[in-house]
Amino acid sequence: MRTLDGRYRLEQRIGVGGMSEVWRAHDPVLDRPVAVKVMSPGQDTCVERIRAEARSAARLVHPNVAAVHDFGACGTGHDGPVPYIVMELAEGETLAAHLRAGPLDWRIAVRVCAEVSAALAAAHAHGIVHRDVKPANVILTPTGVKVLDFGIATPSGAPDRLPAGMVVGTPAYLAPEQLEQAPATPAVDMYALGVLLYYCLAGRLPYQADTTTQLLGARLRQPPAPLPQIAGLPPEVAELCAACLADDPTDRPSSLMAALLLAEAVDARVYVPMRQPSVPRQRDASTSPWTERAAAEPTEAAALPDWSTRAG
Template identity: 75%
Template structure:
């Protein structure tokens, strides 16, 4: 069993990407499960390690119920005399949104609640000047207590240029904003475009572009705007309008993460934690139930006495 810095025992690989892999691990010092993201060294290794360290420090300052926390940063030794940075994060229990979407679109009430909590997480990040750059279903975990947005450990500061070779971009092609395809610096508006694509996917079970391959997708992205959201039975018109606005070609025409979080939460009578509105930690919840069920979606929209409402993510029982 491989151990990093004599502390983190790597137990099982749970994810792999082009430049990194994620392991379920055990922190032997604090005796707790964690997730460890190993990042492959790139060109200009010394600068790359320092850049990732700086970004991890910024992400570690994010404290929000919908953000998977960053615990630690280090660099593991690799032959010959090289080092690979790693980031230690909270191990969120549950399934990714991508896994849920394999079965088809979500009930609109669940989709809106999920995206409200993602928007709240982004609002907290944007308030700290942090842009995620890779908002997608695989980076969203649905846990018994609500949404956890993953991978803030490799986010970047707003307006920072990408130091990647020509022809490469950071992120997942289907969720990249038009300005990201042109290699312009990342801004919070880029995250909002990705949220719009994700909301569309949750509501319809497909992307707002017709393509069978990445090359076709990129070509379609440059030739035509996203397809309009088809009718969704029961979906409030303001949510449909928000989805369209989030995918606006002009970044200045997209709503902010704070505006999106509040509008989406209001549509399903949910409570979210956003900067300067309510960043206090939630009180102890009793009788917590999973929000990812049809019954929870129904309960979220029923008009009932406060004391009779079931607890859910971001909602407290009356004291």
């Protein structure tokens, strides 16, 4: 069993990306499970850059954000120390796993995206842009949504220091200005939120393509396809989705506006950065909010699935 810096015992690899891998680990000092993101050797692993990103992410304290606990660097790489970030371990299934079974019921999709928007609103209030909002970075836990991987977050408006021709993020969720390597602003997260909401509602991307090359070509040639007709979906939700996918960043809504509109559409409660935040409704921590709404509000009960059967 590998141990980082004599403290974090890596138990199981739970995710692999282009620039890092994520491990389930144990912190014996505080006796708790954690997630450890280890940057892949040979990537852009500048310790100071990643330390700065970790510090920015660590400032976020929000119920829909997986917290950053620690940062370090271990001497396992050929080109010098390899940085790692220690994060809260969010127990649950990714949104990507749930979407493998097809689109979500619109009430659940809207509620999930309301909580994602609330997490982004907290980040944007701190001047932080996520840059990689996608289903694999959203976890549905027993107590609500957790947005992961603020480890590649960046200060809003900061110039991109990657080599020419390289961008950070997932192609299907990149805003048009990211493809031109413009400085990231909160608007790029809102474009990704629009793609996420569209995918949750329709079960497919707003562009038809089989490969990344086709996807990028389709985005240059045509606007996103309109949402299909979904029985019961409030028109303001469809309008918000379309606004998030606007080519012009100034035409996209703010994360705070999106969080409040989506929450209102399903009569949900979200935590947003306001001067006098509303007091959250108390609930049993062992009860999933999705199950709770099914029990408390019959108008939504028929469409709320059992998450354990949706992740097949």
